[in-house]
Amino acid sequence: MSAASSSLRAFLVAGAGIMVYTIMDAMMKRLSIDSGAYxxxxxxxxxxxxxxAVVFVAGGRRWPAWAVLKLHIGRGVAGGASVVLFFWGLARVPMAQGVALTFLAPLIALYLAAFFLGETIRRSAIVGSLVASLGVLVIAAGEVQADASTQAVLGSLACVAASILYAVSLxxxxxxxxxxxxxxxxLFSSLVMGLMLLPAAPWLGAMPAPSQYATLLGAVVLGTASMMALAWAYARAEAQVLAPVEYSAFLWAAVSGWVAFGETVSLYTVVGALLIVAGCIVAVRRRVPAVQSEAGA
Structure with missing residues (x-):
């Protein structure tokens, strides 16, 4: 498989993972409203x-080496803090607005990838990110104008903070x-998050109500499927190729918010979404080098 085909396949798998994750977001928003984000x-x-863990042990898997375990712990901590902040904020703002604010994460991730992973940032990725960021600003302006309550502002700030930590986790x-x-x-993403939050359980924890079991199980299954899809994709393509696919979450968030919570989408949101999609297309565009004939070689 060529590098271009492999990147496209990874991009599509990551996109499916984001779609599934956004549906899970709607379930988690309901749980966060009912019993708190924690x-x-x-x-x-x-x-x-x-x-x-059941599948991991049944498959005869081995405990990871310390070098790999440190990666699991680092991402689990960053991801865990990001997730708590995000769902705390999402319980206070419309899904489309909360997800739009997290779009800062792929932009930050592009530059973190260059700094930590030594990836070269292509001009198309920068231009696409700028176009997409303009879409985010349009959406945010429309949502803030529609609802500027204290709770909405705090929720928005929590989502912005979550996006910074999410960029690190990416x-x-x-x-x-x-x-x-x-x-x-x-496994280790969920395990580290759970262990990180567990010490506060005597003060903040509460058993879920029986009526929440189905929603909780659905969130677990969809969240796990999404993590596995994203892990598969990120193992096969550069972070700067996959980061812009995060923007597609807005479209799914708008639909999920409308279906689950009756949230409407403003004209600002529609315009912003179009800019985001355009930015994604520009960001992932890659020049394909001409293939030289090897006849007679």
Whole structure:
């Protein structure tokens, strides 16, 4: 398989992972509204770790080496803090707005990839990111104008903080996915998040209500599937190629928010979404070098 075909395949798998993750976001928003972001993330992480551990042990997998385990811990901590902040914010703002604000993460990730991974940032990736960021600004302006309550502002700030930590986790995911298979990545992501949150359980924790079991299980299954898809994709393509696919989450968030919570999408949001899609197309565009004939070689 050529490098271009491999990158495209990874991009499509990552896109599917983002779609599934956004549907999970809607389930987690419901859980966060009902019982708080801490409990929603805690129980999703512990349940997900338990389910992955069963498959991991049954498959005769070995405990990872310390170098790989450090990657798992680093990404789990960054991802765990990001997830709690994001769902805390998402419980206070419309899904489209919360997800739009996290689009800062791929932009930050492009430059973190250059700094930590030594990747070369192509001009098309920079231009595409600028176009997409303009779309984010348009969406944010429209949502802030529609609702500038204190809770909405705090929720927006939490989502922005989450995006910074998520950018770090995206870069670590690239290294993590190259050192471990998707199941191991999903297991340790959930395990580290759960263990990080568990010490506060005596003060903040509460058992989920029976009526929440189905939603919690659905969030676990979809979240695990998404993590495995993203790990598979990031093991096969550069972070700067895959980072812009995060923008597609806005479209799924708008649909999920409307279906699950009756949230409407403004004209600002539509214009911003078009800019984001255009930015994604520009960012992933890659010049294909001419193939020289090897006849007679």
């Amino acid at each position: 409990n929603a993330v805690l129980w999703r992480s512990l349940t997900g770790a338990a389910l992955c 870069i670590l995911l690239r290294r993590q996915a190259q050192a471990a298979d998707p199941l191991e990545v999903a």
